[in-house]
C-alpha cells in the first residue's frame with residue numbers, strides 16, 4: 001500500500017512563488033476577490049484614503065493586499081516565511097514604485113517587534129500549526145484601539161465540498177492540497193478565542209460566489225468563506 005504524504009505548508013507555498021502576479025494563474029481567485037477585500041478594509045476605517053495608517057499584512061504572499069493598501073497611502077509592512085514570496089513581492093513593488101516594508105519571517109516562531117493600527121490576516125490562519133496560540137500573541141503588536149481583520153474558511157460539509165472537492169480538486173481554482181479540512185475554523189471558535197484575548201466589536205461577513213453571475217460578493221452567509229473584523233479593547 002502506498003501513502004501520499006501531504007507536503008508541509010512551507011513547501012506548498014514555496015512551490016507557488018512565481019504565480020502571485022499571474023492574474024489568470026494559480027492565485028486567480030485571490031485576484032478576483034481583491035476589490036471586495038480592499039473595500040471591506042476601507043469600510044472598517046470608514047474612509048477610502050488610508051494615508052499614515054500603519055498596517056501589517058501577515059502571510060502577505062507576493063504582496064497582493066500590501067500593494068493595494070500602499071497605493072491608498074497606508075504605511076505597510078508585509079511578512080511571509082517563504083523568501084521567494086518576499087522576493088516576488090519586492091520586485092513587483094519596485095516595478096510599481098511602491099514603498100513597502102517586506103520581511104521574511106516565520107511569525108509562529110519569531111517575534112515581530114513593532115506595533116500597528118491594523119493587522120490583516122487573510123487566508124492564513126487555516127495554514128498555521130496553532131492559530132489559537134498565534135492570536136493570543138498578536139494583540140501585543142496592535143496599538144490601543146488597533147483593528148484586526150481576518151479572512152478564513154468555516155469547517156462543515158458544505159465548506160469542504162465547495163473549497164476542497166470543487167474549487168481545488170475539480171475546478172482547479174485553487175492549487176491542489178492548499179487546504180486541509182481539519183484546519184478550517186468555525187466562526188464561533190474564532191470569536192471565543194478573540195474574546196478571550198481582549199478583542200471586542202467582533203463582526204462577521206460572508207464571502208459568497210454567485211455562479212450564475214460569475215461574481216463574488218459580501219453576504220451574511222458565513223458557512224464557507226468569511227471575514228471577521230474586531231478591535232483591541
Ligand SMILES: C[S@@+](CC[C@H](N)C(=O)[O-])C[C@H]1O[C@@H](n2cnc3c(N)ncnc32)[C@H](O)[C@@H]1O
Nearest residue numbers: 013059060061064080081082106107108122123
Ligand atoms: C493562502 S496564502 C494568502 C496570501 C495573502 N494573505 C492573500 O490572501 O493574498 C497564505 C500565505 O501565508 C504564508 N504563511 C503561512 N504560514 C506562515 C508563517 N508561519 N509565517 C509566515 N508566513 C506564513 C504562506 O507562505 C502564504 O504566502
